[in-house]
Amino acid sequence: xxxxxxxxxxxxxxxxxxxxxxxxxxxxxxxxxxxxxxxxxxxxxxxxxxxxxxxxxxxxxxxxxxxxxxxxxxxxxxxxxxxxxxxxxxxxxxxxxxxxxxxxxxxxxxxxxxxxxxxxxxxxxxxxxxxxxxxxxxxxxxxxxxxxxxxxxxxxxxxxxxxxxxxxxxxxxxxxxxxxxxxxxxxxxxxxxxxxxxxxxxxxxxxxxxxxxxxxxxxxxxxxxxxxxxxxxxxxxxxxxxxxxxxxx
Amino acid sequence: xxxxxxxxxxxxxxxxxxxxxxxxxxxxxxxxxxxxxxxxxxxxxxxxxxxxxxxxxxxxxxxxxxxxxxxxxxxxxxxxxxxxxxxxxxxxxxxxxxxxxxxxxxxxxxxxxxxxxxxxxxxxxxxxxxxxxxxxxxxxxxxxxxxxxxxxxxxxxxxxxxxxxxxxxxxxxxxxxxxxxxxxxxxxxxxxxxxxxxxxxxxxxxxxxxxxxxxxxxxxxxxxxxxxxxxxxxxxxxxxxxxxxxxxxxxxxxxxxxxxxxxxxxxxxxxxxxxxxxxxxxxxxxxxxxxxxxxxxxxxxxxxxxxxxxxxxxxxx
Amino acid sequence: xxxxxxxxxxxxxxxxxxxxxxxxxxxxxxxxxxxxxxxxxxxxxxxxxxxxxxxxxxxxxxxxxxxxxxxxxxxxxxxxxxxxxxxxxxxxxxxxxxxxxxxxxxxxxxxxxxxxxxxxxxxxxxxxxxxxxxxxxxxxxxxxxxxxxxxxxxxxxxxxxxxxxxxxxxxxxxxxxxxxxxxxxxxxxxxxxxxxxxxxxxxxxxxxxxxxxxxxxxxxxxxxxxxxxxxxxxxxxxxxxxxxxxxxxxxxxxxxxxxxxxxxxxxxxxxxxxxxxxxxxxxxxxxxx
Numbered sequence: 001x002x003x004x005x006x007x008x009x010x011x012x013x014x015x016x017x018x019x020x021x022x023x024x025x026x027x028x029x030x031x032x033x034x035x036x037x038x039x040x041x042x043x044x045x046x047x048x049x050x051x052x053x054x055x056x057x058x059x060x061x062x063x064x065x066x067x068x069x070x071x072x073x074x075x076x077x078x079x080x081x082x083x084x085x086x087x088x089x090x091x092x093x094x095x096x097x098x099x100x101x102x103x104x105x106x107x108x109x110x111x112x113x114x115x116x117x118x119x120x121x122x123x124x125x126x127x128x129x130x131x132x133x134x135x136x137x138x139x140x141x142x143x144x145x146x147x148x149x150x151x152x153x154x155x156x157x158x159x160x161x162x163x164x165x166x167x168x169x170x171x172x173x174x175x176x177x178x179x180x181x182x183x184x185x186x187x188x189x190x191x192x193x194x195x196x197x198x199x200x201x202x203x204x205x206x207x208x209x210x211x212x213x214x215x216x217x218x219x220x221x222x223x224x225x226x227x228x229x230x231x232x233x234x235x236x237x238x239x240x241x242x243x244x245x246x247x248x249x
Numbered sequence: 250x251x252x253x254x255x256x257x258x259x260x261x262x263x264x265x266x267x268x269x270x271x272x273x274x275x276x277x278x279x280x281x282x283x284x285x286x287x288x289x290x291x292x293x294x295x296x297x298x299x300x301x302x303x304x305x306x307x308x309x310x311x312x313x314x315x316x317x318x319x320x321x322x323x324x325x326x327x328x329x330x331x332x333x334x335x336x337x338x339x340x341x342x343x344x345x346x347x348x349x350x351x352x353x354x355x356x357x358x359x360x361x362x363x364x365x366x367x368x369x370x371x372x373x374x375x376x377x378x379x380x381x382x383x384x385x386x387x388x389x390x391x392x393x394x395x396x397x398x399x400x401x402x403x404x405x406x407x408x409x410x411x412x413x414x415x416x417x418x419x420x421x422x423x424x425x426x427x428x429x430x431x432x433x434x435x436x437x438x439x440x441x442x443x444x445x446x447x448x449x450x451x452x453x454x455x456x457x458x459x460x461x462x463x464x465x466x467x468x469x470x471x472x473x474x475x476x477x478x479x480x481x482x483x484x485x486x487x488x489x490x491x492x493x494x495x496x497x498x499x500x501x502x503x504x505x506x507x508x509x510x511x512x513x514x515x516x517x518x519x520x521x522x523x524x525x526x527x528x529x530x531x532x533x534x535x536x537x538x539x540x541x542x543x544x545x546x547x548x549x550x551x552x553x554x555x556x557x558x559x560x561x562x563x564x565x566x
Numbered sequence: 567x568x569x570x571x572x573x574x575x576x577x578x579x580x581x582x583x584x585x586x587x588x589x590x591x592x593x594x595x596x597x598x599x600x601x602x603x604x605x606x607x608x609x610x611x612x613x614x615x616x617x618x619x620x621x622x623x624x625x626x627x628x629x630x631x632x633x634x635x636x637x638x639x640x641x642x643x644x645x646x647x648x649x650x651x652x653x654x655x656x657x658x659x660x661x662x663x664x665x666x667x668x669x670x671x672x673x674x675x676x677x678x679x680x681x682x683x684x685x686x687x688x689x690x691x692x693x694x695x696x697x698x699x700x701x702x703x704x705x706x707x708x709x710x711x712x713x714x715x716x717x718x719x720x721x722x723x724x725x726x727x728x729x730x731x732x733x734x735x736x737x738x739x740x741x742x743x744x745x746x747x748x749x750x751x752x753x754x755x756x757x758x759x760x761x762x763x764x765x766x767x768x769x770x771x772x773x774x775x776x777x778x779x780x781x782x783x784x785x786x787x788x789x790x791x792x793x794x795x796x797x798x799x800x801x802x803x804x805x806x807x808x809x810x811x812x813x814x815x816x817x818x819x820x821x822x823x824x825x826x827x828x829x830x831x832x833x834x835x836x837x838x839x840x841x842x843x844x845x846x847x848x849x850x851x852x853x854x855x
Contacts, residue, residue: 050455076457088455090448101445102456109438110458111466163457308658355840362602362657363800367840370792374833381826496789500604500665507662539673546666550659551651 001064002027003167003199004049009058011044018044020223021058026167031193031200033210036220042203043085045220046171049201050082051075063166081160082169085203087152091145095136095155098144099127102162127162133196134158134188150181154188161192168192170202174209182206189213211235264515268421272414282413283485284529288522289417289424290481295505295517297474300431302503303511304440305467306447310365310499311372315345315472317494318375319479321386324489327395334398334409338423338480345476346469348375353468357461360450369496376494392489420481427477432514434470443467500546508549510556519557571822578818579811580707580776581790583714586810587769588787589794590721591762593806596795597738598758600657601649604664606791607784608671609763613637613770614779615679618686626689630713630771637767638760645759650752668785675781686774710772717768718807721761725803734758738801790817793836798848805848812847 004026011019019041026032034042048055051072059068067075076082090098103123109115115123131137134154139147144155153173160168173189174182186209192198193213204210210217210231217234219226227237234240267274271285298312322344323337330336356367379386386392399406400419409416434440442463445453454460483489492498501524509520527545531538553560588606595603616636617629624632644667652660692706725731737744737754745751773783790813798809813832821828839846 071459072454073457073459076455082455084451088449088452090445090452092448093444097441101441104438104441105456105458110442110463111439113434113437113439115438159452159456302658308656308661310661355837358844362596362600362661365657365661366602366792366800367796370789370796370833370836373789374830374837377830377833381830497665500662503658503662507658537673537677539669540677543666543669543673546662546669547648550663550666551648554655554659 002061003030003063004201005061005064006049007059007061009045009048009055009060011041011048011053012056018223019048019055022220022223022225023058024218024225024228026199026201028199029193029197030215031189031202031213032216032218033214034201034203034218034220035205035207035210036226039222040220041223042220043171044223046082046169046201046203050080050169076163079164079166080169081163081165081167083153083156083160083171083173085172085175087149087156089144089152089156089159091143093144094141095131095144095147095158096127096140098155099130099158099162100124102159103127103130106163130158130162133161133191135184148181150177150184153177153181153185157185157188157192166199168198168200170200172203172205174204174206182209186212268424272417280526282417284525286413286417286420286485288518288525289420290478290485291502291505291525292518292521293424293427293481294475294478295502295509295521296428296431296514297471297478298502299506299511299517300435300474301467301471302506303513303516304435304447305443305464307464307468308361308365308503309368309468309471310503311368311370311496312471312475312502313496313498314372314375314494315349315475316479316482316498316502317379317489317491318348319345319476319481320483320489320493321379321392321479322476323480323483324392324395325385327398328392332398334400334484337397337484338477341480341483342473342477345479346473349472349475350465350469353465353472357465357468369499372494372496372499376491376496379489379491379494386489386491389491391491392483393487395483396487397484416485420485423477423481427474431474435514439463439466504546504549506556508545508553508556510558510560510562512555513558513562516556516558523557571819574818574822575815576703576707576818577821578815580711580814581818582811582814583711584769584773584787585790585794585814586718586807587714587765587772589791589798589806589810590718590803591765592791593795593800593803594734594762594765595759597801597803598734598741599649599653599660599755601652601660601664602657603762604661604788605644605667605671606664606762606766607786607788608668609637609641609766609784610770610773610787611671611675611779611781611784612640613767614686614774614783615675615684615770616767617771617774618679618684618779621686626687626775629686633771634764634767637770638764641763641766642756642760645756649759650755653755668788672781672785679779679781681781683778683780684774685778686771688775706775710776713768713772717765721765722803724761730754730757734761790832793832797836797839797846799843799846800849802846802848805846808847 002025006022006024008021008023009019010017010021022045034045036042047053049060051070054069059066061067062075062078062080067078100123103126104110107123128137131140134157136151136154136158139151144152147155173185177185189200190213193200214231216228217231218228219234219240227234227240272282275282275285294316298309301307301309319341322341326337326340352371356364359367380388397410399408399410407415409419442453442458445458446460446463450460479493505520505524506517508523509518510516528542531541588610592603592606595601613633617633620632621629648663649660652663688706692709693704695704725735733744733749733754737751741751794809794813795806797813798805813835816831816835817828820831
């Protein structure tokens, strides 16, 4: 069964059609990259998947369940986690506290006015494991707002991971980063995909990153799906060459 | 135990020591026990408001309504229902909390200034009810004709009516109870979702927190605490005043929280102490105390926006 | 009965006209600068007392022309000195500041002019009732409504056809883009604030002629103006206009049938509107408020 099945979604804002009749299937363990020029509707498409707003037409299924009309937090509860192009974190809390909130919500404790010792210990070790995974364990007690851009992004990914998601949506994970940081985040995503077997959909501008990571690439242009295929197929595709890769490279 | 924890423990011990011995150290400084009691009750109100304002990041400018409802709830209970102080407190708290819960459901989708505006306007609804329904509430004159009753333990009674010190310690006990509950909630997983919402609403939503529902719960809890503080205030004065529900009273509460330091748990208590003592002093020396209180608002906003505790913390750092 | 009804509806319309003037000013400032101006009622009082002070020298007409711009200048200074440092900070701070300012203005006017009501003399021909049957419609009341109508019309012309107005409207929708276009946002906010305070000053002069002056009169008009904005839909000036008239007439009508509830009715109206249309009558769905 596919983790994500998107059928013919369209999103209109007034007269503007931001996404037109796009379909996409993402299988378990797959890493799918969405590319396309600015204004192609990539982020709108992401917002449709994560429930920022409902589509004008079409349907979205997650783990075989129709989620087209579900609110954001309900989708998250079902196992969909997301990061943003501009990092969304809790800047005045420590790295540990940031991730702990995610872990507690995922553990079903969000409405609880108490937490007992064993539950707290379990959350604690889960947070530590997650921080280990994103190489932030040494900075657990630092305020997130004081970290470097790359570390903030890693903290945001850690929060998403603490939700134990079946699907990870990453919106331009390397946006605004230098080569060193880009390399580190790319390695992290690669580890998550190869070693921990996460299903990932990401939007990315950096073609080196895309071709390095992706099992499959989808090209959006002016709200429409121009092509999808393996990195080799996309690299060889003449329409894509003409529309996008040619002038981006 | 690390040094931060040690410092925290020392601070806590100091705060409770100051509160426990207030009737003794206040007199030599020219204070009186009833003033300390008022500070405690208004401080509890400011802390209740700050539970929402400082820890969930939601600006209610109509919280006096729930304070006043608590006061009327307690007063009406004592006057018409039963001469029981604990019952008065419980029913006052319920009246404030339930009204807050109902109104909260109507307005949680609003944010920022719009939330503030709608809370002000709805707060005034309760003010008008208290003002107009004279047959029940005494209207403009306020609700009179009741007084706090001795606390009955079966074997013995504690007189809190005529003995100011006994009453102070009764209020301190209630205060400790409420503040304890507040602190407990703030350190719980639910409390951490409140702080998450304050820090970043979008991120909270994308962690799976139904933000509106959590804001509603925080608003409702805050109104329960506020109702309790109001009920205590009715016991302090043996009187409930419609002006206690007015938005200008809400402004005072917000001011206490801001002046003390919104981001700290104890800040609003300090703010309340300074505000009450200052108001007490100003109204005794000048008829134009309103101007000075107004000026205080302006100065605090312009020069001490992080409040006294925020100011101290910053200059240490 | 008809006469009573007519009397109260007229009354409601006139009160509504005041609400509209006040609420439009508040709304302008709220929409562009995200500031709830608690001192708006205070500026109304300042406008009234300026008129009272200068009427003996330049007459009612002179005061009507001069008092609103003088109030606006005071508003401009207040904005420049006190409110400007608060833009971009939590709206809580501007709210608290103007709240304190309202205290100071109320107490200050009491200190300068005394707590008693002060009458502003209006020209005799305006004080005459229209006829014996319609004794309650004095010329002054008609005149007030006319002035309010002209002021509102001019405001909408300003917003639609002048460069300043177009910029204000654009800034209300998206201040960042306006700033990116190289428009001086600080100046825009100042002028917008001044326009809002001008309207408050104008209401002050008109109110002084009708009701007499008291230091507390501004505070009394503040809450209905808030409700006018909420009922009309926050963010919409036509909504504010409709909201002000609606609650004015509603409280006028209630005064006929249930006098005790004439003030409470506007709150009931607000609750009903918010239940049925959470964004107010003219509020746009999907707007992120």
